[in-house]
Amino acid sequence: MAEISRVGVVAHPRKPVHDSVEVLVSFAARRGVGLLVRETDAAQVGAGVAVVSDAEFAAEVDAVVSLGGDGTMLGALRLAVDRPVPVLGVNYGNVGFLVEIAPPELAAALERVHAGDFEVEPHSCIALAEGAATAVAFNDVVVGGAEPGATVEVDLLVDGAQFGYYRCDALILSTPTGSTAYNYAAGGPVISPAAEVFAVTPVASMSGVSRSIVLPARDVVTLRGAARSAPPMLRVDGNAWRPLDPATPLTATLRPDAAQVVRLDPGRHARRSRVKLSLLDLPLRPEQMAELLPTGMREDLARLRERRQLPEQ
Structure with missing residues (x-):
């Protein structure tokens, strides 16, 4: 290098x-x-x-x-x-x-x-564009209600073609890095960091698409908000970014190798x-969990088992 x-x-x-x-x-x-x-x-x-x-x-x-x-x-x-x-x-x-x-x-x-x-561990990000405004997310993008209890209603297009619509409490676009966070809590998939894909996961879906979908990096996702008095808010990696303007579609693409994390x-x-x-x-078996302990703790556990004649599970 x-x-x-x-x-x-x-x-x-x-x-x-x-x-x-x-x-x-x-x-x-x-x-x-x-x-x-x-x-x-x-x-x-x-x-x-x-x-x-x-x-x-x-x-x-x-x-x-x-x-x-x-x-x-x-x-x-x-x-x-x-x-x-x-x-x-x-x-x-x-x-x-x-x-x-x-x-x-x-x-x-x-x-x-x-x-x-x-070694370098590559990480993907989601690149966002709404009109002239741009942002990147390494964990997730969340489309959420602007007010407590408000629902989100958006159309989803993939490469310009209508895919479906969502009516839900929130909609998550997640990178592989962020797949074990809000996406997982909402029932979305755990994605390997090596996979060049991202997930779209609804939270508490009421109608429309009710399951997660996983899309490759080559796909361009467009979200189009329904006209309403209070447009939903876009949050990028947990930070408020801007409202989802019904008149300006939001485009999202996955950028592989957008970051290099030192290992x-x-x-x-x-x-x-x-x-x-x-x-x-x-699920992990007890012996698999024990392998995850630091060396000193594993040695202490082995001595404890020896003294108490604990089974190896």
């Missing part, structure tokens, strides 16, 4: 990330690497990092370090969507699945990234993904 000479830093606005910033500053000085931060993150990151505009940040960084949880990571991926670069997630949240390392691991991780000793230990990520699936009530 290309040499990394400028690293961007994205930080959660309220997490205590100063120790990680010190590690980054020390690494940059030792390796002759420039550190860049956007104006919105400058106060949180502090001195020692060059402050640039969002446009300069996106155009100049060779890699990004995200300090926060998966939400911060999603923001970092959106910043780099027009020129995907490796993004390393440092977990300051709870259970994270996009983030890769804990803060104490940052120094060693930076050396590995600088040496090119890592230093693919095996650990696979185990973490299996934990996530177990939390979603997908």
Whole structure:
């Protein structure tokens, strides 16, 4: 891969990330690497990092370090969507699945990234356009009622052809990354991150299409809202974006390989993904669950079984 000479830093606005910033500053000085931060993150990151505009940040960084949880990571991926670069997630949240390392691991991780000793996990996004307005979603797009209790009524077109209509509490367009979130809770499918497809899933369907559909990246989806006094609201990765204008159809397409997530230990990520699936009530046997425990806990469990002569299940 290309040499990394400028690293961007994205930080959660309220997490205590100063120790990680010190590690980054020390690494940059030792390796002759420039550190860049956007104006919105400058106060949180502090001195020692060059402050640039969002446009300069996106155009100049060779890699990004995200300090926060998966939400911060999603923001970092959106910043780099027009020129995907490796993004390393440092977990300051709870259970994270996009983030890769804990803060104490940052120094060693930076050396590995600088040496090119890592793998890249590609992620898709949904690209949206409503008139001149555009946005991207790495998890999901939700069409929801503008008011509590309001229903959503939209027509679905695929490649310009009428597919059907929805009348429901909400409508979800989900990437593979987001398929285990709201989409899954609404009865949608779990999709492998390697699949270049996206799901359209209604929430509490009352009429029209009542099941999830899965569409390939080549398909162009158009949503056309029904004329009503309060148009539904579009939410992108959980953030309010704009109302769905009945006069302006919304188009959505899947962009494969829109982001590059750094993986230093693919095996650990696979185990973490299996934990996530177990939390979603997908069945695992007791011995399979035990395999997901950290090494120290597995050893403690083995000793406990030995003392109590517990069966191996």
